[in-house]
Amino acid sequence: MKQWLLWTLAVLLGFTVQAPAVTAAEESPEHWLQTMLAASRQTSFSGYSVHLSGGQLNSMAVYHAPIDGEVWERVVHMSGEPAEIIRKGRQVYCLHPRQSRGMAVSPPLGRWGALEESAKAVSRYYRFQRMGEERVAGRDSIRLNVEPLDEHRYGYSLWLDRESGVLLRAQTAAVGGMPLEVFEFVSIQMGAALDKASFEPSAGLQRRRPTRGDQPPPTRSPAQHWGPQWLPEGFVESDQVVQFSGQGDVTSRAYTDGLTSFTVFHEPESGVGSNTVSAHGATVAVHRQLADARITVVGEIPVATAERIAASVKPLD
Template sequence: MRVMPLFVVLGGWLSMPAFAAEADVLMQRLADAEKKQSYQGTFVYERNGSFSTHAVWQLVNEQQLNERFLQLDGPAAEVVLLNGKIQCASEDMASQVREVTPWRQQQLEPELLSKWYNFQVIGESRVAGRPTVALAVRPRDQHRYGFELHLDRETSLPLKSLLLDESGQLLERFQFTHFAPGSVAAAEVKGGADCKAVSVPAGQVDPASTQWRSDWLPDGFQLIDSSVRPSPASQESVTWLAYGDGIARVSVFVEPLGGAVVEDARSQMGPTVAVSKRISTAGGDVMVTVIGEIPLGTAERIALSMRSGVDQAPQ
């Protein structure tokens, strides 16, 4: 099970004044909606031809955002978050969430987002028995994917999200089948007996002290988090960097090879790509792996752009 970010915060513009005014109102409501409203519901997640069903509870109380996700079919899986940071997870989930440091919350800036995406109101719809308005989110370049979002008319929360590739083909679907805004009991956002505490990996450093950098990123992408921690397979340390544009996110892992012989690799499963490139540096060869929901070509270009502090970018 992959815990997907449920809600995407957008901003945009339209050429027609009446629709532009509506889009501005929707933009502001959406920017404020996710972290200020309590709700519960059930949603379906589709990726790479497979489906799963999940229950979700969100409780906003005294400046705290409590979330709980429970997989309802297939292997039992559960995760609980507080203010966006993972607190506990079931055993299957715990082995996954320990591999990546929880995301820091990005500052949402709708006006900046509109530089990288074009937003259009495309009509009315109905999801989980509730009236919604549909927004098309189209990237302004080839380095990110587009979305179709269906926003609840009452709460402005997305009840349906379709992730689309460059040709408009569906990569991922998130859709509520039941949605109930309003009060949520504190007991409903507490993990069950199989939800085990998840510790933050040791060895984290401030992003400013990380020696690795990217010499090329798509417009709008910025470093939002980083850490350095011991490799589970060697005595070397692995550097992790996270980049985002406010919607799309990508992780970069840099691991010294220590003389090991490895091959470049690339793969894609649904919207998620993974690209690994062997790069030579003044300190020895490293393997750079880029993972994210971005086009393969973009991931490869980011991987090849990674430089350490002692290396200079090629002229």
């Protein structure tokens, strides 16, 4: 019996030695980021998730699939007022019941899926670390930490499905602070059979606002000659939109470092308002009243950074 046990142990050890080893590169943060990006483009899934922000908890059904060479996604609010967000490639639609003034909450899947276009630039402003393995939604996952390299950005933690690379949980936090926002799947079905009908909105919902393609082409206006004179290093202008309001054109300028983004609004308004700061989860809004305009900075950045940006908004040369 003793000889048989020794022989069995030797065989098992032999198989262990001969098993293919997992290389360090295959377990690196960079490898898992690329796996996540590929999963966002190629993997179909559906599931139920929760989103915690500003003390409010929302439950959502999420549908995600590659269709016609694009990534399609549909987010259905399961709690509170009915609302849906539908993304078809670069087109995003927010749908609400008629007369609704509620806001739809979107999971951070799109943000991380878009990282592919700017992964190299992002690495100059964030440090990526592999932190180990945990379970999320009943599945084994790899945890990655995304640490900002300055005080003008938040940090993130990501939990990626070990089998597919799909993002199962995302957490936003100030450096050394408690989580500001958490998104997490509680159940998920990989390889779900989804077709175009899966991305049709529920009955009784309508689009809140027109998409860029429905708007008239922007025109040059005095408001467009305003902009921030200071930006955190790495942020560049990614979009500019002009919308007409009762008192004049409202200009919005969006900025991103490839991962984090914020928007600066310039709205003609008589100087009767006040300077205010508000925050909801990871999103901050800073309002600065000028003599003839109101400046607003909105984004997932620290309050002090948003205040400095707002204070720097001046006429552009």
